[in-house]
Amino acid sequence: MNLNGARTIDIVNQGLRRRYRAERRFRFYGIAAIVFSLAFLFFLFLSIISKGYTAFRQTVIQLDVFFDPNLVDTGNPATDNYPALVRGALQRQFPEVQSRSERRQLAALLSSGAGFLLRDLVREDPDLMGQTLPVWLPADDDVDMFFKNPSNRDAPQSGRRLGDRQIEWLDRLAEDGRIRSQFNKTFFTSGDSREPELAGIWGAVCGSFFTLLVTLMLSFPIGVAAAIYLEEFAPKNRWTDLIEVNINNLAAVPSIVFGLLGLAVFLNFFGLPRSAPIVGGLVLTLMTLPTIIIAGRAALKSVPPSIREAALGIGASKMQMVFHHVLPLAMPGMLTGAIIGMAQALGETAPLLMIGMVAFIVDIPQGLSDPSTVLPVQIYLWADSPERGFVEKTSAAIMVLLAFLISMNALAVVLRKKFERRW
Numbered sequence: 261m262n263l264n265g266a267r268t269i270d271i272v273n274q275g276l277r278r279r280y281r282a283e284r285r286f287r288f289y290g291i292a293a294i295v296f297s298l299a300f301l302f303f304l305f306l307s308i309i310s311k312g313y314t315a316f317r318q319t320v321i322q323l324d325v326f327f328d329p330n331l332v333d334t335g336n337p338a339t340d341n342y343p344a345l346v347r348g349a350l351q352r353q354f355p356e357v358q359s360r361s362e363r364r365q366l367a368a369l370l371s372s373g374a375g376f377l378l379r380d381l382v383r384e385d386p387d388l389m390g391q392t393l394p395v396w397l398p399a400d401d402d403v404d405m406f407f408k409n410p411s412n413r414d415a416p417q418s419g420r421r422l423g424d425r426q427i428e429w430l431d432r433l434a435e436d437g438r439i440r441s442q443f444n445k446t447f448f449t450s451g452d453s454r455e456p457e458l459a460g461i462w463g464a465v466c467g468s469f470f471t472l473l474v475t476l477m478l479s480f481p482i483g484v485a486a487a488i489y490l491e492e493f494a495p496k497n498r499w500t501d502l503i504e505v506n507i508n509n510l511a512a513v514p515s516i517v518f519g520l521l522g523l524a525v526f527l528n529f530f531g532l533p534r535s536a537p538i539v540g541g542l543v544l545t546l547m548t549l550p551t552i553i554i555a556g557r558a559a560l561k562s563v564p565p566s567i568r569e570a571a572l573g574i575g576a577s578k579m580q581m582v583f584h585h586v587l588p589l590a591m592p593g594m595l596t597g598a599i600i601g602m603a604q605a606l607g608e609t610a611p612l613l614m615i616g617m618v619a620f621i622v623d624i625p626q627g628l629s630d631p632s633t634v635l636p637v638q639i640y641l642w643a644d645s646p647e648r649g650f651v652e653k654t655s656a657a658i659m660v661l662l663a664f665l666i667s668m669n670a671l672a673v674v675l676r677k678k679f680e681r682r683w
Contacts, residue, residue, distance in 0.1 A: 263401075267598075268382065268563070269571070270662075276361070276440055278560070278609065280413065290382055292571065295455065307655075308567060308655050308657065308658050308659060309427055309655075311323065311652055311654075312655025312656035312658065312659050313656070313659075314408045314652050314654055315444060315447060315652040315653050315655065315656035316432075316443065316444050316447065316656060317400060317408075317441045317442065317443065317444055318399075318404060318441065318442060318444035318446065318447075318457065319398075319399040319403055319404040319407050319408075319439065319440075319441055319530045320396040320397060320398055320399060320441075320442055320497070321353075321369065321370060321398075321403075321433060321438055321439055321441060322394050322395065322396050322397075322401050322433075322437075322438040322439075322440075323346070323349035323350065323353060323370075323394070323397060323399055323438070324349060324352065324353070324392055324393070324394050324395075325345055325346070325348075325349045325378060325392065325393060325394075325395045326345070326348060326349065326352075326391075326392045327345065327378075327389045327390060327392075328344075328345060329389050329390055329391070330533050331344045331348075332382060332389065332682075333344060333474065333576065336429075340379065342375030342376070342378045342379045342382075343372075343374075343375040345375070346374045346375055346378065346397065347365070348366055348514060349395075350367060350369075350370070351363070352367050353433075353627055354366060354429060354432075354525060362425065363423060363479050365423060366424055366426075366429060368400055368426070368427060369399060369403055369430065369550075370397055370398070370399060370400060370414035371397070371398040371399060371458060372400075372455045373453070373455055373457070373458040374397040374398060377397060377398070377577070377651075378395065378397075381395070381454075382586060394605040396442075398446070398457050398458070398597075399439075399457065399665075400526075401455065401456040401457045401647060401648070401649030402421040402422055402648075403422065403430065403647060404457055404517070404648075404649065405421070405519075405648055406420075406421070406427075406430070407439070407441065408421055411584065413427065418512065421648075423439050429517055432439070436495055441482060445458050446458060446617075447457075447459075447460050447461060447534070447653070447656065448460060448461065449462050450462055451463030451464075451500075451574075451621070451622045451623060452464070452592070452620060452622055452633070452638065452641070453467065453622060456645075456647050456648075456649025456650050456653055457601060457621075457649060459642070459653055459662060460648070461627065461635065461638060461657050462624060463621060463622070463623065463624045463632065463633065463636070463638075463672060464632075464633050464635045464638035464657075465554065465660075466624055466625050466632065466633055467537055467625050467633050467634045467635075467659075468606060468631030468634040468635045470537035470541070470625060470627070470628050470632065471537040471540040471541045471563060471605075471612075471632075471634055472540075472541070472544075472602055472605060472606060473537075473541070473545065474537060474538055474540070474541020474542065474628060475544040475545050475548060475602065475605050476598070476602060477540045478541065478542075478545040479543070479544075479545040479548045479598070479599050479601065480552060482545075482557050483548075483551075483552030483553045483556055483601075484552070486549070486553050486556075486583060487552070487555075487556025487557045487559075487560060487594070488512065488556070488560065488587065489504060489639055490503065490504065490553070491556075491557045491561065492555060492561040492578070492580075492586070493578075494584050497591050507550050507554065508550070508554065510549075511550035511551055511554060513612050514610075515530070515611045516548055516610040516611060516613075516614065518543055518544075518546045518547040518611045518617060519543060519575070519610055519611030519612065519614030519678055520614055521546065522539060522542060522546070522611065522614065522615050523614045523615055524544035525540050526542055526543070527539065527615060527616075533629050533631070534615065534616035534619075534631075534634065535615070535617050535619050535621065535631040535633070536628065536629045536631065536632070537628050537630075537632055538628040538631075538636065539615050540612050540615060541628075542610060542619055543611045543612065543614075543615060544605040547604075547605065548565060548601040548602070548605050549597060550600040551600065551604065552594070552597050552598050552601050552606060554597070555593065555594060555598070555600070555601070556591065556594045556595020556597060557595025558595075559590035559591075559592070559594050559597070560586060560587075560590045560596075562573075562590065562593060563586050563589045563590050567585055567589065568581055568585070568586060570585075571584070571585045571586075571665055574602055581630045585649065589648055592675055592676060592678075592679030592680065593651050593676070594677055595672075595675050595679075596676045598671045599668055599669075599671055599672040599675070600611040600668075600669070600672055602668060603665050603668040606635070606636075606661070606664060606665060607661065608636065608637055609611075609636040612634055612636070613640075613668055615632065617632070617633050617634060617637050618633070618637055618640070618641065619633065620641070621630065621633050635657065635660070635661050635664075636661065638657060639654055639657045639658055639661065642654040642657065
């Protein structure tokens with residue numbers, strides 16, 4: 261008996277030790293998974309920030325520009341020659357440069373868009389004509405990269421984008437205090453450009469705003485109405501079960517399929533304009549609807565049945581019960597689902613590529629039908645560009661996009677915490 265009892269205790273203790281070891285392994289695996297996830301997230305943010313933070317600064321060069329009335333006719337913009345004003349200012353700064361090849365190298369120190377800056381100054385103040393004024397002009401992207409990476413100076417000339425003569429001119433300008441690094445306002449106020457130093461995200465931000473506006477105006481009311489009908493009014497039969505299964509399946513369909521659907525229906529059948537925010541919004545509405553419907557039904561289900569029974573008990577109709585009592589209580593959950601759906605739509609690229617929003621568009625869109633692009637597609641275009649200046653622009657645009665996504669998710673969390681009701 262004692263022998264059998266000792267064996268039973270040993271078996272129990274052995275089983276306990278085995279379960280404790282299994283529990284410790286489970287905890288270790290969970291902690292390891294969290295550590296790995298945080299490590300990958302840390303390296304992702306470290307890589308993006310280390311490459312992109314320099315894009316928020318821009319190198320500019322100061323030149324004494326003579327606004328020559330013989331080169332610029334403010335009454336006839338077709339004959340204006342603002343690049344000649346820039347070349348003239350460089351020539352006066354370095355009078356010893358005479359050969360054509362050296363003048364070409366000297367002109368390459370400044371951005372090809374420097375003339376447009378002078379044009380804007382003259383349009384703002386025509387009285388500048390005939391005067392000589394110091395003006396800060398954007399440097400070429402190679403010059404910008406040279407000052408942002410000082411190690412390039414030690415590289416052999418064959419491995420640099422700038423020649424020794426150009427570096428000598430830059431050193432003279434720096435000694436005279438004519439080179440500085442300033443906040444890159446152009447990055448936030450300009451549209452796309454072939455020149456990295458002139459490229460900005462404002463056009464893509466406006467395109468994303470109009471596209472998300474269309475998406476929100478269509479997907480939220482339609483999604484909420486569908487959720488209310490399916491949850492509160494639809495009969496429970498095989499047809500509603502089939503619809504529910506298909507809505508759940510649509511939430512997992514690859515987003516590019518919605519792009520193909522938008523291409524076939526909105527562009528080829530209805531003939532809507534290509535690369536327009538209204539088409540992008542319609543495509544993203546199709547993609548976002550399942551998410552909003554599922555979140556809306558979950559929010560309606562979370563309202564206790566006693567609320568419905570109490571409303572019906574005091575004589576309210578079913579429609580009054582839903583819209584006066586259930587819907588206000590479920591609305592915070594619906595808003596949270598809508599914001600998460602909008603955040604998902606903001607980061608989508610594949611469906612928008614199918615409807616032509618990958619085009620190179622410089623102008624800032626002013627309406628829903630203007631040609632435009634969106635922020636994720638802008639990042640895709642810059643990532644495919646060979647110029648080194650676009651590398652930092654790509655990472656900086658990703659930082660802006662992540663800031664938008666984190667802000668939208670934080671807003672969803674705040675709304676849920678503020679209006680959350682515990683029953």
